[in-house]
Amino acid sequence: MNDDIPEPSILDRMRNRLTPDELPTDDRGRMRMVVDSLVLHLHPTKIPDRTLRWTYTWGLGGLAAVLMTILAFTGVILLNNYTPSAPQAYLDILKLNDNVWFGELIRNLHHWSANLLIIIAVLHLIRVFVTGAYRPPRELNWLLGVAMLLLVLGANFTGYLLPWDQLAYWAITVGTGIISYIPLIGNWLTRLILGGPEVSGNTLLNFYSMHIAIIPLIIFGLMSYHFWRVRKDGGLSIPKSLEESETGVEPKMERLTTIPNLVQKELLYTLVWIAVILVFAMLVQAPLEGIANPDISPNPAKAPWYFMGLQEMLLHFHPLVGAIILPGLAITGIILLPFLDINPKNVGVYFRSRRGRALVLLAAGLSLIATPAWVLMDEYLLNWNGWLPTWPSLISNGLIPLAVISLPLILLDDWVRKSFHADTEERVLFIASFLFTAFVVLTIIGIFFRGPGMALYLPWNMPASSH
Amino acid sequence: MSEVNTPNQNLTRRDFLKLTWAVFGGLALLETTGIFLAYLQPRLADGEFGSILNVGTVDKFPPNSVTHITNGRFYIVRLGDGGFLAIYHRCTHLGCTVPWDETQQKFICPCHSSEFDRQGTVKNPPAPRPLDLFPVSIVDGNVMVNTGAPIQRQTYETAQVVYP
Numbered sequence: 028m029n030d031d032i033p034e035p036s037i038l039d040r041m042r043n044r045l046t047p048d049e050l051p052t053d054d055r056g057r058m059r060m061v062v063d064s065l066v067l068h069l070h071p072t073k074i075p076d077r078t079l080r081w082t083y084t085w086g087l088g089g090l091a092a093v094l095m096t097i098l099a100f101t102g103v104i105l106l107n108n109y110t111p112s113a114p115q116a117y118l119d120i121l122k123l124n125d126n127v128w129f130g131e132l133i134r135n136l137h138h139w140s141a142n143l144l145i146i147i148a149v150l151h152l153i154r155v156f157v158t159g160a161y162r163p164p165r166e167l168n169w170l171l172g173v174a175m176l177l178l179v180l181g182a183n184f185t186g187y188l189l190p191w192d193q194l195a196y197w198a199i200t201v202g203t204g205i206i207s208y209i210p211l212i213g214n215w216l217t218r219l220i221l222g223g224p225e226v227s228g229n230t231l232l233n234f235y236s237m238h239i240a241i242i243p244l245i246i247f248g249l250m251s252y253h254f255w256r257v258r259k260d261g262g263l264s265i266p267k268s269l270e271e272s273e274t275g276v277e278p279k280m281e282r283l284t285t286i287p288n289l290v291q292k293e294l295l296y297t298l299v300w301i302a303v304i305l306v307f308a309m310l311v312q313a314p315l316e317g318i319a320n321p322d323i324s325p326n327p328a329k330a331p332w333y334f335m336g337l338q339e340m341l342l343h344f345h346p347l348v349g350a351i352i353l354p355g356l357a358i359t360g361i362i363l364l365p366f367l368d369i370n371p372k373n374v375g376v377y378f379r380s381r382r383g384r385a386l387v388l389l390a391a392g393l394s395l396i397a398t399p400a401w402v403l404m405d406e407y408l409l410n411w412n413g414w415l416p417t418w419p420s421l422i423s424n425g426l427i428p429l430a431v432i433s434l435p436l437i438l439l440d441d442w443v444r445k446s447f448h449a450d451t452e453e454r455v456l457f458i459a460s461f462l463f464t465a466f467v468v469l470t471i472i473g474i475f476f477r478g479p480g481m482a483l484y485l486p487w488n489m490p491a492s493s494h
Numbered sequence: 495m496s497e498v499n500t501p502n503q504n505l506t507r508r509d510f511l512k513l514t515w516a517v518f519g520g521l522a523l524l525e526t527t528g529i530f531l532a533y534l535q536p537r538l539a540d541g542e543f544g545s546i547l548n549v550g551t552v553d554k555f556p557p558n559s560v561t562h563i564t565n566g567r568f569y570i571v572r573l574g575d576g577g578f579l580a581i582y583h584r585c586t587h588l589g590c591t592v593p594w595d596e597t598q599q600k601f602i603c604p605c606h607s608s609e610f611d612r613q614g615t616v617k618n619p620p621a622p623r624p625l626d627l628f629p630v631s632i633v634d635g636n637v638m639v640n641t642g643a644p645i646q647r648q649t650y651e652t653a654q655v656v657y658p
């Protein structure tokens with residue numbers, strides 16, 4: 028041993044092992060650091076400067092991942108104060124709110140992050156759709172995304188039952204009631220999911236295991252795959268302006284190192300959102316009503332808010348049409364999108380083209396007028412069951428109104444094709460914008476305009492509900 | 495290697511093995527699915543709901559009355575002519591519990607306002623069929639209801655009524 032260099036103490040040795048060496052000062056070093064790091068190696072070492080623009084991705088996918096992480100942490104510690112049995116589950120939540128340090132805050136964080144995740148995942152899907160980022164070679168990642176969105180809905184729905192209050196009990200009763208309309212297997216499947224003829228302690232256990240283990244494991248697995256595919260597909264799609272896409276000039280791009288250009292933005296974005304969610308969770312309580320009572324349904328009994336669009340359709344269609352056929356068609360359409368709409372030319376351009384932008388506005392505007400008009404008409408004027416009393420309600424209240432609302436859509440599509448010379452991708456954009464707006468409007472009507480007996484009310488005239 | 499150009503004529507050893515793997519792999523998958531589904535089948539405990547309930551003697555229920563038996567999840571309906579029906583209180587639309595409205599003499603569902611008369615027949619949609627029934631039997635003057643076996647029906651028929 029050389030006497031000039033003192034032997035490092037055990038503390039020094041530990042510190043040297045656990046803290047990074049010098050931070051890199053040149054690009055080479057920065058790129059090495061990305062490759063060598065477990066977390067950072069999700070990223071490439073360099074990225075095109077354009078994909079860093081906030082206004083392209085809005086950071087939505089990353090925010091979804093942040094929310095999943097918050098949910099995992101808060102969810103795991105909620106388990107320390109929760110028993111999945113009826114009625115103990117409800118008493119545990121009361122105790123959590125009143126007797127556990129920060130219990131209410133943890134519950135609020137979990138609740139609001141879960142609800143925000145649905146909104147963010149849907150916005151992310153819309154961003155990918157309107158920029159055409161799902162086109163080849165990114166079809167598979169779109170499908171992974173659809174699977175994750177359905178699982179996120181499943182996680183929210185199974186979590187909804189866990190507090191075992193009136194809200195939970197009846198939302199799950201109504202929500203699973205929809206499943207029983209699936210032809211042939213509906214009744215069997217509902218019994219299987221509920222673990223019996225109606226929502227009970229068995230249902231709570233079934234939902235609990237789905238909510239805390241099965242669904243999150245699958246989501247985290249798919250998330251890893253999703254991120255890996257982003258890189259395998261050559262990184263993000265490159266944003267382009269309208270002019271660049273119209274003139275066909277290849278945009279000039281510079282490649283920047285991931286450290287610090289991307290990592291810095293990600294950290295900032297994550298911190299800001301965590302702060303926002305924390306403040307929100309401190310100020311706004313997650314709802315909790317009285318203990319579940321199977322003998323008394325509250326009036327109105329509403330599904331969770333993200334299913335209110337579906338529940339609104341149930342008021343207008345036979346359940347087989349409103350809850351199975353129409354949503355089934357919508358999901359099939361979403362799955363088929365990247366195989367129908369494959370033009371590689373204007374990937375990265377918001378709303379495809381100048382005409383595309385006009386058509387989206389037109390579709391949204393028409394839908395904003397047509398959807399409420401149709402709801403009002405169906406509520407006060409149309410009465411298919413009464414006009415065709417001898418017909419089975421599947422036809423009179425299902426297929427006939429379905430035909431009646433499909434017809435204007437087909438005519439609109441034809442009009443757009445002829446008068447605007449819209450091509451396939453613009454027509455897909457037009458119809459999708461129309462239908463999506465309609466769904467949002469139905470959801471809003473369901474949440475804010477439906478009162479006792481599911482009658483229509485203005486939100487400021489809403490009578491109190493009974494529980 | 496002239497067989498290469500005329501496939502499908504006879505099964506090569508490789509094809510045979512592939513097929514065997516596929517068949518047995520498929521069987522194993524089916525078995526696993528079967529076990530999984532069987533494992534998840536509802537577990538019925540001997541409880542109040544799902545077994546046969548004795549709700550009391552016949553004369554406890556006057557003609558033209560509707561009585562909610564909450565622990566059994568049903569109504570005992572006694573018609574004007576003395577006949578009995580046990581009506582499951584679960585709405586056939588989406589499963590809410592339907593209260594009996596004494597003033598309007600109707601079952602009115604709070605969830606999406608389906609209405610049913612005292613026999614359980616739909617008076618107002620969206621409910622697609624009458625309220626389900628539980629089998630009633632009258633043993634030694636006691637009304638017995640089998641809550642394990644709900645009966646779905648499309649219409650009300652007099653044969654559904656049980657007389658003491």
Ligand code: HEM
Binds near residue numbers: 263
């Ligand atoms: C838990 C839910 C999800 C998470 C955590 C997630 C995460 C991400 C992240 C971090 C990115 C990188 C770019 C960005 O932030 O926009 C991304 C890209 C992408 N996502 Fe998702 N995502 C989720 C759900 C979805 C859904 C619902 C879809 C659509 C059905 C989808 C389809 C895609 C596609 C196609 C890309 C590539 C976009 C491009 O190259 O421009 N993802 N996702």
Ligand code: FES
Binds near residue numbers: 585587604606608
């Ligand atoms: S559940 Fe009774 S009307 Fe919908």
